[in-house]
Amino acid sequence: MRLNTAVILAVLAFSLVGLSSCSKSGGNKTVSSATGWEYNNPDFGGFEYKSGYEQETGPGLVFIEGGTFIMGRVEQDVLYEWNNAPRRVTVPSFYMDESEVRNIDYLEYLFWIRRVYVDYPEVYRKALPDTLVWRRPMAYNEPMVENYLRHPAYAEYPVVGVSHIQAQDYCKWRTDRVNEMILVDEGILEFDVNQIGENNFNTEAYLYGQYEGIQGKNPMEDLNPNNDTRRVRWDDGILLPRYRLPTEAEWEYAALGLIGNSYDERMTDRRIYPWDGHITRNASKKERGKMMANFVRGTGDMMGMAGNLNDGGDITVDVKSYYPNDYGLYCMAGNVNEWVADVYRPLSFEDMDEFSPYRGNVFQQKVLDEEGYIVEKDSLGRIRYRTEEDKDILNRKNYRTADNRNYADGDATSNAVVGSDWNDVDANTSSMYAGSPNSSLGSLVSDRSRVYKGGGWRDRAYWLAPGTRRYLDERESRDDLGFRCAMTRVGSPINSKKK
Structure with missing residues (x-):
């Protein structure tokens, strides 16, 4: 009975050492899990790593x-x-x-x-x-x-x-x-x-x-x-x-x-x-x-x-x-x-x-x-x-005309159409762009x-x-x-x- 207890204690001790070693090389964020070298240590070259980063909220932001x-x-x-x-x-x-x-x-x-x-x-x-x-x-x-x-x-x-x-x-x-x-x-x-x-x-x-x-x-x-x-x-x-x-x-x-x-x-x-x-x-x-x-x-x-x-x-x-x-x-x-x-x-x-x-x-x-x-x-x-x-x-270019006809709300009479009179736009033309399948005008989307x-x-x-x-x-x-x-x-x- 004593022998079995001693064996069990020895196995547990070995396991704890193994876990500690594993933690040091893999789970510990102060040590590289790839090389075993310590982070943020001049003796190991001084490679820096800061864990637990949380972004600060900038001024005015939500x-x-x-x-x-x-x-x-x-x-x-x-x-x-x-x-x-x-x-x-x-x-x-x-x-x-x-x-x-x-x-x-x-x-x-x-x-x-x-x-x-x-x-x-x-x-x-x-x-x-x-x-x-x-x-x-x-x-x-x-x-x-x-x-x-x-x-x-x-x-x-x-x-x-x-x-x-x-x-x-x-x-x-x-x-x-x-x-x-x-x-x-x-x-x-x-x-x-x-x-x-x-x-x-x-x-x-x-x-x-x-x-x-x-x-x-x-x-x-x-x-x-x-x-x-x-x-x-x-x-x-x-x-x-x-x-x-x-x-x-x-x-x-x-x-x-x-x-x-x-x-x-x-x-x-x-x-x-x-x-x-x-x-x-x-x-x-x-x-x-x-x-x-x-x-x-x-x-x-x-x-x-x-x-x-x-x-x-x-x-x-x-x-x-x-x-x-x-x-x-x-x-x-x-x-x-x-x-x-x-x-x-x-x-x-x-x-x-x-x-x-x-x-x-x-x-x-x-x-x-x-x-x-x-x-x-x-x-x-x-x-x-x-x-x-x-x-x-x-x-x-600052568009300083009073009616801003060239863009306004996007309706047909507000679109600037190069090479054509803006009054000639097809009444069925979509309001956000001058071009349409029934029109020879080009689109204002660019x-x-x-x-x-x-x-x-x-x-x-x-x-x-x-x-x-x-x-x-x-x-x-x-x-x-x-x-x-x-x-x-x-x-x-x-x-x-x-x-």
């Missing part, structure tokens, strides 16, 4: 947990466009701005550009919104032309008159300012308010070793025994992914906010708008009858009668007006339409991917010289991704046609449904079109910090 949903039309297709038939897709988790980008946000951007690019005034001019979008031939909108962008009364209102190209430039600038502030807060860099011209912090330029900056009091320690300090690398997980425009699928998914209409994996109710019900008024007992968004209720009714304004806005309103949807996002219907990243095609739904659907243009690679430096940058000193044929986009969604203060309730979609040339702008930023979620789709 976490949007992804999932599957039916993307596409939920309203009757009154225009008979057939450009957004319903299909099931999956959207990965991401982050999105709580509200539309405000005038004060864009003014901060303009101020920075003017202060830094003192020798390049054209950079500032190209970033300016087109305030003349407010002009209409039979309306007195000059006060908006003069006041809307800069007067403090409109500071919290959404910026408008911004083209798709300008919105993308703003996203790039915001990425750089946020990442620069992260490095300053970490003590890796000193804050430098004297950056001038191309000598300014740019995330990609910094990662490529093309920006030094002023070293802070807590520089990044290099565990490589041959070095003392180093710059931050992307694999450190300190810098955030770039701010960008949301894809059409992301925007529509976030707008519907179906996280509030599900039980386990069952969706209890579909939605027409970002709120429950089929009407545009609040259904709760406390505030029953109040408008849920800023839009046009009927002909000539932009805000209701004095003493009881139905939506409280003659034009746009504060970006945090009305109730947020179930993701905590404000004004995902009404106020202003919003640019999304996708290039418009009427039949995108037929060939889009089931996971993270997106339609863009041709992929381009960064062009490096023999020393590994980036050859071409844009007017803000950032890397160019566009083809040679698209260089003229930076010299965008690689510069970008999708916008959400409905605005000039729109009827039909356009408030997230499934509806329209398009506009990426170089043009409107008085009811703004944008908000998004950011990619890296790692797990579940945000452990939010639980």
Whole structure:
């Protein structure tokens, strides 16, 4: 009996040693399971690995947990466009701005550009919104032309008159300012308010070793025994992914906010708008009858009668007006339409991917010289991704005509048709593009046609449904079109910090 006990104890001891050894080489995240070498140890060469990474939420953003949903039309297709038939897709988790980008946000951007690019005034001019979008031939909108962008009364209102190209430039600038502030807060860099011209912090330029900056009091320690300090690398997980425009699928998914209409994996109710019900008024007992968004209720009714304004806005309103949807996002219907990243095609739904659907243009690679430096940058000193044929986009044309006939709402009498009188367009032509099987006219859809969604203060309730979609040339702008930023979620789709 004693012998058997001794044997059993010996076997258990051997097993525990084996488990300990296995844990050290395979399960322990401080040791490589491939080589047995220790991570983050200068004695083993200093290869760095940080486990347990969880992405921080960038300024202004809200976490949007992804999932599957039916993307596409939920309203009757009154225009008979057939450009957004319903299909099931999956959207990965991401982050999105709580509200539309405000005038004060864009003014901060303009101020920075003017202060830094003192020798390049054209950079500032190209970033300016087109305030003349407010002009209409039979309306007195000059006060908006003069006041809307800069007067403090409109500071919290959404910026408008911004083209798709300008919105993308703003996203790039915001990425750089946020990442620069992260490095300053970490003590890796000193804050430098004297950056001038191309000598300014740019995330990609910094990662490529093309920006030094002023070293802070807590520089990044290099565990490589041959070095003392180093710059931050992307694999450190300190810098955030770039701010960008949301894809059409992301925007529509976030707008519907179906996280509030599900039980386990069952969706209890579909939605027409970002709120429950089929009407545009609040259904709760406390505030029953109040408008849920800023839009046009009927002909000539932009805000209701004095003493009881139905939506409280003659034009746009504060970006945090009305109730947020179930993701905590404000004004995902009404106020202003919003640019999304996708290039418009009427039949995108037929060939889009089931996971993270997106339609863009041709992929381009960064062009490096023999020393590994980036050859071409844009007017803000950032890397160019566009083809040679698209260089003229930076010299965008401002469409300053009062009626904006060349793009307006997309109806036949608003389309600019080269080589033909716009009055001759076939009455049966589809309202979103001039070309049709019964017409000799060419389509207005091109690689510069970008999708916008959400409905605005000039729109009827039909356009408030997230499934509806329209398009506009990426170089043009409107008085009811703004944008908000998004950011990619890296790692797990579940945000452990939010639980």
